[in-house]
Every structure is written in structure tokens, then in C-alpha cells.
Amino acid sequence: MLAPFQYEFFRHGFLAALLVGALCGLVGVYVVLRRMSYIGHGLAHALFGGAVLSSVVHVNFYIGAGIWALVAASLIHLIAYRRLVGADAAIGVVTTSSFAIGVAIVSTYRRFTRNIEAALFGNILGITRADLLVIAVIALVVLVTILMIRRQLLFSTFDPEVAAAYGISTGWTDFYFVILLAVTVVASTKILGVTLVAAAIVIPPVIARYLTRSFHSLLVVSPLIGALCGGVGMLLSFYLDISSAAMIVLTSAALFLVVEINLLLRKGVAS
Amino acid sequence: MKSDHPHSKDPPKAQGSLHPHGLAESPAPGPREAPLLEVNHLTSRYGEVCALEDVSLRIWPGQFVAVIGPNGGGKTTLLRTMLGALRPHQGSVTLKGRPIRRDNLGKIGYVPQLEAIDWTFPITVEELLLMGLYRKNHWLRRIGKEDRKRLHQMMERLNLSGLGKRHIRELSGGQQQAAFLGRALMGEPDLILLDEPTAGLDIRSRDDVIHFLHEINHQGVAIVLTAHDLNWVAAHLPWVICLNRRVIAEGPPQQVLNPQVLQETYRGEMVVFQHDGMVMIGERPHFPASQA
Numbered sequence: 001m002l003a004p005f006q007y008e009f010f011r012h013g014f015l016a017a018l019l020v021g022a023l024c025g026l027v028g029v030y031v032v033l034r035r036m037s038y039i040g041h042g043l044a045h046a047l048f049g050g051a052v053l054s055s056v057v058h059v060n061f062y063i064g065a066g067i068w069a070l071v072a073a074s075l076i077h078l079i080a081y082r083r084l085v086g087a088d089a090a091i092g093v094v095t096t097s098s099f100a101i102g103v104a105i106v107s108t109y110r111r112f113t114r115n116i117e118a119a120l121f122g123n124i125l126g127i128t129r130a131d132l133l134v135i136a137v138i139a140l141v142v143l144v145t146i147l148m149i150r151r152q153l154l155f156s157t158f159d160p161e162v163a164a165a166y167g168i169s170t171g172w173t174d175f176y177f178v179i180l181l182a183v184t185v186v187a188s189t190k191i192l193g194v195t196l197v198a199a200a201i202v203i204p205p206v207i208a209r210y211l212t213r214s215f216h217s218l219l220v221v222s223p224l225i226g227a228l229c230g231g232v233g234m235l236l237s238f239y240l241d242i243s244s245a246a247m248i249v250l251t252s253a254a255l256f257l258v259v260e261i262n263l264l265l266r267k268g269v270a271s
Numbered sequence: 272m273k274s275d276h277p278h279s280k281d282p283p284k285a286q287g288s289l290h291p292h293g294l295a296e297s298p299a300p301g302p303r304e305a306p307l308l309e310v311n312h313l314t315s316r317y318g319e320v321c322a323l324e325d326v327s328l329r330i331w332p333g334q335f336v337a338v339i340g341p342n343g344g345g346k347t348t349l350l351r352t353m354l355g356a357l358r359p360h361q362g363s364v365t366l367k368g369r370p371i372r373r374d375n376l377g378k379i380g381y382v383p384q385l386e387a388i389d390w391t392f393p394i395t396v397e398e399l400l401l402m403g404l405y406r407k408n409h410w411l412r413r414i415g416k417e418d419r420k421r422l423h424q425m426m427e428r429l430n431l432s433g434l435g436k437r438h439i440r441e442l443s444g445g446q447q448q449a450a451f452l453g454r455a456l457m458g459e460p461d462l463i464l465l466d467e468p469t470a471g472l473d474i475r476s477r478d479d480v481i482h483f484l485h486e487i488n489h490q491g492v493a494i495v496l497t498a499h500d501l502n503w504v505a506a507h508l509p510w511v512i513c514l515n516r517r518v519i520a521e522g523p524p525q526q527v528l529n530p531q532v533l534q535e536t537y538r539g540e541m542v543v544f545q546h547d548g549m550v551m552i553g554e555r556p557h558f559p560a561s562q563a
Contacts, residue, residue, distance in 0.1 A: 033392060155402050158402070161356050161383070162383060165351075165356040214436070215392075
């Protein structure tokens, strides 16, 4: 069981999976309750353009992709908030355009296949000490910010109309949250890839919702499930020699299936 | 709930009121003090659709008011504008003489329609009530001992003791309404607005709701609610505003709930009669008319 931990690359990857799993699980609570799963998915895809561009102009991934994600998140928020079009349409326009920019750049500079593959599917085993540090700092910043605005977030998530009437600036709260989501996606992309980040954001809170009825418990249980799936997924990936990102998501999906079946069986017994 | 509920052994003295809940105790409009909330020439639109047109009214401290009117008649829009959640296109809403702004929003509590609530949202009764403290507890302030004490007192007052850890979906209809009322009361408001508090409730739960509301009103909190059940309004509320985009009439139910006003408000014929000192409203049956 402990054999893989003798390798530094595995230790780094394992720690990164725990951190990103917990981070996505925490932010995912609000994503799921606000019915924003599509934003998480869209932002991850939008990030592809930023990741590719950073690689071309030789800018640090976290800086380049980070700025790109913040701009994309702000655009989505701006278009959706002005209610000229629906949020889903705003996300569709911004994210697909952004992804298309990435594809256009790839087709022009046909020479960085490995980086592109890492951006698309993650490269957890290539996580360095510096990556770990960046992910830890981002996780800490997101955690502290959520703790600071947790009441606004809860109220505006549960009952946005009344929250506004209670003096909560729901527009700003929504904006802060989209930015937190964008930052989370940036931190997770190197590990999970743009195609699988959304699953890490959505599945743990969905499982946690089956296990608790309290919002505050959900904020604890969901990150724990995210971290657990990250850790177990990494171990399975090592022993089964399957892509780490895929294994993390498949572990979450398997856990979801177990909880769902258990619930169905209990309902069956009860009726 | 510890109260002077009119159905309890010691009903409040009605002082000449026709109503079973001692309505004469609930202050009617008068010049004795400044209005709590004033709506002046309010016009509100959703795109091209006019929801409210030149509406003016006053709510007095401690008043207990029902707003009645047809679906789409602007009741919810009026409440939301009073609350400060909607900006008027024309006109103004003032609370104690000051425009509704962030700094005085705290003095109005709001109870939304239960049908509008996401009952799958993972939230317990305690968590819901603590939301009402948001104004006092925003940013970094933690929920303290005083807040917890206040929470438990409120739950006891609303007959919710022991239910704090339950999911809000696990409560009965009356308890759910009480929980949302508790959230509104936690902010110690001068005025509470309730959007159709009896919608979807059975007779027992409706009785519980009016019981809570009268107790709160007797403690000096002004209440404005919207309702569709005219007989419930006639039986329990001392002041009625008939609204259909504009104010058709307002006054005590005995005066306002008459066939002419109801015809103008609802664009439909209704039968009004008195039974045992109470105003009763019935629909005129269609069959005899159509057969004739």
C-alpha cells in the first residue's frame, strides 16, 4: 500500500490530488446548489485557450491561464448579470470561443503536443514542488475567502431575492464566487485537465448531499469526499496503471453509484 | 406558543370588533403618529407590462393589513417594492420618512411564498433562522452566545423547539411558515411582509399561522400580507387593501368587501353576505346563469 510513496513524483501527485479534491469539493457545494455546473464545465474549457497561449508566449501557466480564466469568468458574469441573454448562453459563447482560440493556436503551431495533452487530460505525475506550493496557496486563499463571505454566499444561494432585500449585494457575491471558481479551475487543470475538472467539482457535493441534510455539514463532508476520491484515485491509478485524472473521476463516480444504490435499496426496504 | 391567542382561554378584548381575533386592537390608520412605510405614486413595470400604476398607500406602526387582488394584480410586486428588492419605475417608497436603502433595510422582514422555496436545498431549521441575523453578523463576526440564546427563544416562541436540526422539508406546512417567519423576526423588524402565507395550507395550519401573526402584531410589529382566501381575510384581518394594478379600495373588511369593490378588483361577480357578525364571500354559481 505504501510502496508508491517511495517515489517523489507520486508523493507530489498524491498531495496535489488531496488538495485539489478538497478544493473542488468545497467550491462544488456552491456550484451544485446554485445550479452552476455548466459554468464549471465551461470555465474549464475556456481555460484551454489560456493554457495554449501561455505555452506559446512562454508565460507561466498559472499566470497566463489565471488571467485568461479571470477574464472569461468576468465576461460570463457581465453578460449573464445584464440579463441580455441567459447565463447558459453567455457561458456557451465565451467558453466555446475561448476553446476555439486554443484550437486555432494549436493548429497554427503544431509542435507542443505533450503540453496540449497535459492541458486536456491533466498530468498529475508531472507536478513539481512549485506546483504544489501554488495549489496550496490558491486552496488557502479560496478557503479563507469562502469563510469570510460564507453567510452572504449561503443566503444568496438559498434565497437570492430576500438576500438582496437584507442588504446583501448579490451581484458582487455572484461575481466573487465566479472568480473563486475560476481560480479553482486554474489550480485543478494541471492535475485533472480541462476535460475532467468539472467532474471533480460536481460529483463530491452530489454524493455529500445524500449523506447530510445540513448546509454546514455539507461544507465539511464534500471536501472530505473530494480529498478521499483524489487519494484513492491516485493509488488505484498507480496499481492499475491507468491515467490518474481519469481514475480520480472514476473513483468519485463509483462512490456516487454505491451511495445511490444504497439509497435505492433502503427506499425499497422502507416501502 | 405562549400567547393571548383569541382561541385560547383569555381572548383579547375585541372592543366592538366583529372579528374573532380582536381586530380592534390592531391599530387602524390615523393621524396620531407618522406612517411607518409610505408608498407614493408608485408605478412598476416588467418590460412593457405595467404591474402597478400610481399606487399610493401608508402603513402605520403596528398595523395589520391584507392586500387582496387577482393573480397578476401586482400584490407580489408591491411587497417586493416595499421590501426594496425591486426598484420602482416611478414614485417612491419610504420607511420612517427615509427612502428604502441598505442602511434601513434591516427594519423590514420578508416571508416569501413557500411554493417559491427550493425544498431540496440542504438547510436545517436552525440554519434558516440564523440567516435572519445576517444584518448583525455579516463578515467575520461569529454567531455568539447571545445569538444562540435568541435563536432558542425564537424557536420556543414559534413552537419549533427540538426541531432545530431537522431539514426544513421535514416540517409541517404551519411549521415551515413559522420557520420562515422566525427568520424574518430574528432581525427584529418593525414591519413584516408575507407573500401568501396561507397558500397550500390546511385549515389547522392556517389557524396556526394567524395565531403566530396576531401574537407578533400584538407585540407592535406591523404586518402586511397578501392572500387569496377572502373569507380568511374577512375573518382575521382588520384592514384590507384591494389591488388590481392600482388601489381599488382600502378599509376594514366590513366596508371594503362588498360586491361593487370585489367586482372592480377581480372583474368577477361575487356574493357577499353576513353570517354571525362576519363578512362571508362566495362565488356566484355559473350553472343557473348559463342555463337561464
